[in-house]
Amino acid sequence: MENLIEIDNLSFSRSGRLIYDDISLRIQKGKTTAIMGPSGIGKTTMLRLMGGQLTPDSGDIRFKGESIPQMRRKRLFEVRRQMSMLFQSGAMFTDMTVYDNIAFPLREHTSLSEDLIKTVVQLKLQAVGLRGAAHLMPAELSGGMARRAALARAIALDPELIMYDEPFAGQDPISMGVLVKLIKALNDALKLTSVVVTHDVTEVLTIADYIYILAEKKVIGSGTPEEIKNSDSPLVQQFLQGLADGPVPFHYPAGDIKQALLGSNS
Amino acid sequence: MNSRKAEILVGGFVVLAFAAGLMLALKVVNQNMAGQAETYTLNAKFDNIGGLKVRSAVKVGGVTVGRVDSITLSPKDFTPVVSMSISKEYDKFPETSSVSILTSGLLGEQYVGFQPGFEIEGIENLSDGDFIEDTKSALVLEDLIGQFLFSKGQ
Amino acid sequence: MNWLAGIGAVTIGKLSSFGRATLMLFGAIIAKPQFIKNVPLTIKQIYAVGVQSLLIIVVSGLFIGMVMALQGYTILVGYGAEGSLGPMVALSLLRELGPVVTALLFAGRAGSALTAEIGLMKATEQLSSLEMMAVDPLRRIIAPRFWAGMISMPMLALIFSAVGILGGHVVGVDWLGVDSGSYWSIMQSTVDWDKDVVNGIIKSAVFAFVIVWIATYKGYDSIPTSEGISKATTETVVYSSLAVLGLDFVLTALMFGIE
Numbered sequence A: 001m002e003n004l005i006e007i008d009n010l011s012f013s014r015s016g017r018l019i020y021d022d023i024s025l026r027i028q029k030g031k032t033t034a035i036m037g038p039s040g041i042g043k044t045t046m047l048r049l050m051g052g053q054l055t056p057d058s059g060d061i062r063f064k065g066e067s068i069p070q071m072r073r074k075r076l077f078e079v080r081r082q083m084s085m086l087f088q089s090g091a092m093f094t095d096m097t098v099y100d101n102i103a104f105p106l107r108e109h110t111s112l113s114e115d116l117i118k119t120v121v122q123l124k125l126q127a128v129g130l131r132g133a134a135h136l137m138p139a140e141l142s143g144g145m146a147r148r149a150a151l152a153r154a155i156a157l158d159p160e161l162i163m164y165d166e167p168f169a170g171q172d173p174i175s176m177g178v179l180v181k182l183i184k185a186l187n188d189a190l191k192l193t194s195v196v197v198t199h200d201v202t203e204v205l206t207i208a209d210y211i212y213i214l215a216e217k218k219v220i221g222s223g224t225p226e227e228i229k230n231s232d233s234p235l236v237q238q239f240l241q242g243l244a245d246g247p248v249p250f251h252y253p254a255g256d257i258k259q260a261l262l263g264s265n266s
Numbered sequence B: 001m002n003s004r005k006a007e008i009l010v011g012g013f014v015v016l017a018f019a020a021g022l023m024l025a026l027k028v029v030n031q032n033m034a035g036q037a038e039t040y041t042l043n044a045k046f047d048n049i050g051g052l053k054v055r056s057a058v059k060v061g062g063v064t065v066g067r068v069d070s071i072t073l074s075p076k077d078f079t080p081v082v083s084m085s086i087s088k089e090y091d092k093f094p095e096t097s098s099v100s101i102l103t104s105g106l107l108g109e110q111y112v113g114f115q116p117g118f119e120i121e122g123i124e125n126l127s128d129g130d131f132i133e134d135t136k137s138a139l140v141l142e143d144l145i146g147q148f149l150f151s152k153g154q
Numbered sequence C: 001m002n003w004l005a006g007i008g009a010v011t012i013g014k015l016s017s018f019g020r021a022t023l024m025l026f027g028a029i030i031a032k033p034q035f036i037k038n039v040p041l042t043i044k045q046i047y048a049v050g051v052q053s054l055l056i057i058v059v060s061g062l063f064i065g066m067v068m069a070l071q072g073y074t075i076l077v078g079y080g081a082e083g084s085l086g087p088m089v090a091l092s093l094l095r096e097l098g099p100v101v102t103a104l105l106f107a108g109r110a111g112s113a114l115t116a117e118i119g120l121m122k123a124t125e126q127l128s129s130l131e132m133m134a135v136d137p138l139r140r141i142i143a144p145r146f147w148a149g150m151i152s153m154p155m156l157a158l159i160f161s162a163v164g165i166l167g168g169h170v171v172g173v174d175w176l177g178v179d180s181g182s183y184w185s186i187m188q189s190t191v192d193w194d195k196d197v198v199n200g201i202i203k204s205a206v207f208a209f210v211i212v213w214i215a216t217y218k219g220y221d222s223i224p225t226s227e228g229i230s231k232a233t234t235e236t237v238v239y240s241s242l243a244v245l246g247l248d249f250v251l252t253a254l255m256f257g258i259e
Ligand SMILES: Nc1ncnc2c1ncn2[C@@H]1O[C@H](COP(=O)(O)OP(=O)(O)O)[C@@H](O)[C@H]1O
Pocket: A014, A015, A019, A038, A039, A040, A041, A042, A043, A044, A045, A046
């Protein structure tokens, strides 16, 4: 199986705090790969590393065999036209309409006529079910609609890779269902490669072809949804079942509570 | 805000700024000398120009008729030469005219006081580039005090 | 020894911040400008920073001109020199108050808005999103705002001075009875285009450069939280105002101090 992205022995720290300690991942071409882990573990950071917005301390990230951290800025910008990212907040440009938001990458990177751009934008909006909302400003959209509009913008230039940052977080069950369906449909219809970062276990198990679970700066489990479900690793099981305490402790490291409450002199 | 309306308002803004610049140029700025009005040059040698500066006024009986153009030192006898541009309106000053360096008020700016001479037969008018012979230098306070003390001491 | 290390750390921090600000400016305006694409964006920003500051500039200019005429009159009339009201109002406006007050108002009105806007774009991932779309946010977001500020500020200062001189006329001539002819003619015999008007424009262009640079950098470098943006906005106003007043002294000394 061909890999679109290969991450080898990656280490990364932020403000002196280690976030990734020597981890390796593979993103297969044409597949949906899920990266799961508790909040704050560095999932967004991982996507930014893949997009070349952050540079690793050590290790390598290769896109189609080419090292992203070593690319010059010009080359990086060329490569980024083949990928797109759906940000957690949607990141719609608040000073333009939904229509102009989706037309934006087309106007920047192609020399299509306004007529053609209109056609493309309407097709993309139709795909996410928002053709009727083209004239609205992003502030007038609900959270789920904003994310779908952002998705339309992300696929405007027909990228090869889409990175979804927590697409399901904060969505009502219906929007969640719509998004799951959309991601699946895009993947099947356009033969896209998808990376989905999330901590929503049930949704991921239905759409992912391959899953990585991150915790404690490492990959603690990986495999197909079946393999993950049947994993006998206690860490993985704790995450899947949402147990409060387990190998990942409930408490942030701290001293003994008795000591803290009664004072150190007792 | 649609972009058409913004464009129109920006256009209006530029026009307004232009109008402000025009108003300053036409109504506020000194323009009778600079370029537009025609002038001719007169020169005068002084022993001492005191605090006279370039652009100081040249006045006849309190009416400004020109400005000091440049102040240089004559290379021959090391005395200051003041050249003044005078408005063409006033081009009938006789050669017997005199200039002196005066002060407006006790501590005010110094200016060139121009005293037109009498018109007598056979005396020509001053023309462009002429030197005015009859000059009176600026009064320098320190010299005056020095003279006063000296005369007292005698 | 602790405070010594503290001073060192602060100095290094300021230096690296200055370096980042310079790099940002380079990336935005010096490296390969794209004029044609940027013109509509710049016009939109001139609307935001220029047109929207117009009202406060006109109102302040009018009042400052009126106050100066009132104050100047009471002083000058004591020396029988109320005829010099015109040049007094015009020179103070053109040389000092026009550029400086416009700059201070601009920093508060437009500079803070720029910082907040760019900071919020950062916080809502719009800047990252541009990066990921292979669009350089420095050229797309910073450059048009920079040019818009550089173009708008001198125009605002000109309007401020012109309105102030008219305000001085209203109070001095129409109200206090200074002769209108002498208001204008003595002004005209004193004010010089190059020395007074052009120098004022140069001053406001320098102020614009500093304010827009500080405002865009503070937004671009802000910590993308509500607290971080509010801090950045405050810093923009404080730093720009101080910079304007300090630079004003230097520029005045250079332009008018040495005959
Ligand atoms: N700009 C930043 N500077 C310093 N630390 C950061 C920054 N952004 C994120 N972090 C830290 O990096 C860690 C990972 O963040 P993130 O990738 O957003 O986590 P996730 O997306 O998994 O919730 C967090 O602990 C966060 O505190």
